[in-house]
Amino acid sequence: MGHCISSLFSSSPSKTGLHHSSHASTNNHSNGTEFSSSTTTTPATTNSSAGLRSQFSEAISESSGGIVTDSGQLLESPHLRVYTFLELSTATKNFRPDSMLGQGGFGKVYRGWIDAKSLAPSKAGSGMIVAVKRLNSESVQGYSEWRSEINFLGTLSHPNLVKLLGYCREDKELLLVYEFMPKGSLENHLFRRGEPFPWDLRIKIVIGAARGLAFLHGLPREVIYRDFKTSNILLDYNYEAKLSDFGLAKLGPAQEKSHVTTRIMGTYGYAAPEYMATGHLYVKSDVYAFGVVLLEIMTGLRAHNTKRPNGQESLVDWLRPDLLNKHGVKQIMDKGIKGQYSSKAAAEMARITLSCTELDPKNRPDMKEVVDVLENIQRINVVPDRSSTKPAVASSSRSSPLHYQYGYRAGAAGAERRRPSRPSPGRVGAQKEMVA
Numbered sequence: 001m002g003h004c005i006s007s008l009f010s011s012s013p014s015k016t017g018l019h020h021s022s023h024a025s026t027n028n029h030s031n032g033t034e035f036s037s038s039t040t041t042t043p044a045t046t047n048s049s050a051g052l053r054s055q056f057s058e059a060i061s062e063s064s065g066g067i068v069t070d071s072g073q074l075l076e077s078p079h080l081r082v083y084t085f086l087e088l089s090t091a092t093k094n095f096r097p098d099s100m101l102g103q104g105g106f107g108k109v110y111r112g113w114i115d116a117k118s119l120a121p122s123k124a125g126s127g128m129i130v131a132v133k134r135l136n137s138e139s140v141q142g143y144s145e146w147r148s149e150i151n152f153l154g155t156l157s158h159p160n161l162v163k164l165l166g167y168c169r170e171d172k173e174l175l176l177v178y179e180f181m182p183k184g185s186l187e188n189h190l191f192r193r194g195e196p197f198p199w200d201l202r203i204k205i206v207i208g209a210a211r212g213l214a215f216l217h218g219l220p221r222e223v224i225y226r227d228f229k230t231s232n233i234l235l236d237y238n239y240e241a242k243l244s245d246f247g248l249a250k251l252g253p254a255q256e257k258s259h260v261t262t263r264i265m266g267t268y269g270y271a272a273p274e275y276m277a278t279g280h281l282y283v284k285s286d287v288y289a290f291g292v293v294l295l296e297i298m299t300g301l302r303a304h305n306t307k308r309p310n311g312q313e314s315l316v317d318w319l320r321p322d323l324l325n326k327h328g329v330k331q332i333m334d335k336g337i338k339g340q341y342s343s344k345a346a347a348e349m350a351r352i353t354l355s356c357t358e359l360d361p362k363n364r365p366d367m368k369e370v371v372d373v374l375e376n377i378q379r380i381n382v383v384p385d386r387s388s389t390k391p392a393v394a395s396s397s398r399s400s401p402l403h404y405q406y407g408y409r410a411g412a413a414g415a416e417r418r419r420p421s422r423p424s425p426g427r428v429g430a431q432k433e434m435v436a
């Protein structure tokens with residue numbers, strides 16, 4: 001979630017201190033605890049964000065005009081629609097609780113409806129579904145996130161970044177309108193469902209997310225995402241991953257500098273050790289967080305969980321040593337997906353996870369290399385005969401990618417998302433969670 005705004009912006013609010021956020025995200029409770037600086041200042045008023053955006057876009061491209069890199073694009077003139085509060089109220093049925101898709105640290109996200117061509121708001125049930133984030137405008141974090149999202153997502157376009165369609169600022173109301181991601185977040189699938197999430201989909205999703213990060217890191221002026229975690233990886237109908245939530249994103253270091261120095265913000269369990277220790281943020285700090293997500297998809301366990309016994313709260317600290325040998329890898333793999341991956345694929349995953357989570361940022365690979373390795377893992381994952389594989393849990397016939405079905409259910413999304421994750425008895429990880 002975003003709090004920090006680039007130094008490009010003069011009205012950046014001042015912030016001090018560090019605290020555990022008290023927000024109750026519907027997706028993020030006992031696990032990825034958020035930390036951020038506490039803020040007391042009132043959001044400063046700005047003029048239209050368009051001027052700031054073009055200044056911002058220039059900073060990213062370090063030249064004028066839009067550029068294209070790989071399959072992504074830096075937009076010269078973003079086409080964001082400016083909505084009125086009334087329009088978005090209508091589109092979301094007055095922000096009715098049954099329209100709510102979820103809640104993050106600084107606001108609630110609602111299902112809304114707009115016309116697919118004109119992007120004009122339409123009556124609920126007609127046109128195209130969108131996600132409308134209504135930010136808590138009283139906090140500076142909410143305001144800063146809103147600006148940061150517009151600056152980054154209004155300027156960048158890539159198949160693995162969520163699309164921002166428009167925004168609204170009216171009195172104290174700050175809203176953002178995104179393309180709707182029908183399959184929710186990776187976090188939902190990995191941790192909030194009774195049944196194990198198929199290995200093939202896990203790999204497909206991390207490849208997409210890796211491509212998104214590689215795009216950000218490959219820009220003429222690198223962009224550091226700073227909040228890479230499973231709840232920020234959203235999924236389209238085909239489980240294509242899209243990074244959302246650019247509230248914490250930062251422009252990377254200028255010219256010969258290796259890092260930017262910034263206040264420490266992010267999510268426990270994912271933040272790189274050098275960043276936690278010094279506030280020095282490297283492009284490679286994102287690579288560390290990516291490695292943490294790789295360990296999560298291998299084990300089916302959360303990056304950080306205060307309910308685990310002492311010494312096991314941080315997944316990396318706890319299980320990284322097991323990645324060093326074959327036996328350890330076998331032990332920590334999520335038992336719910338047994339038979340869905342080859343031992344070679346698991347060994348390669350262990351290798352790249354180790355490398356991404358190296359203590360020294362210089363020893364971590366860059367995201368392009370990570371993409372290549374993951375694509376190779378996807379290729380080599382030949383398992384003998386799926387149909388003869390014994391399911392590890394009773395319901396795992398549904399865990400085949402072909403059968404796996406899950407998205408938001410109309411009106412029930414909130415309830416699904418609030419369901420606590422139940423440890424599956426068959427999982428080594430789940431057993432480890434309970435070991436005193």
Ligand SMILES: Nc1ncnc2c1ncn2[C@@H]1O[C@H](COP(=O)(O)OP(=O)(O)OP(=O)(O)O)[C@@H](O)[C@H]1O
Pocket residue numbers: 001025027028034101102103104105106107108109131133162178179180181182184185231232234244245
């Ligand atoms: N474009 C979208 N389409 C569908 N659901 C979305 C979309 N954007 C956000 N959501 C859902 O709304 C919820 C809240 O999202 P939000 O980005 O505000 O917070 P978060 O990332 O879950 O939490 P945090 O405060 O840790 O960043 C998430 O569960 C997410 O799945």
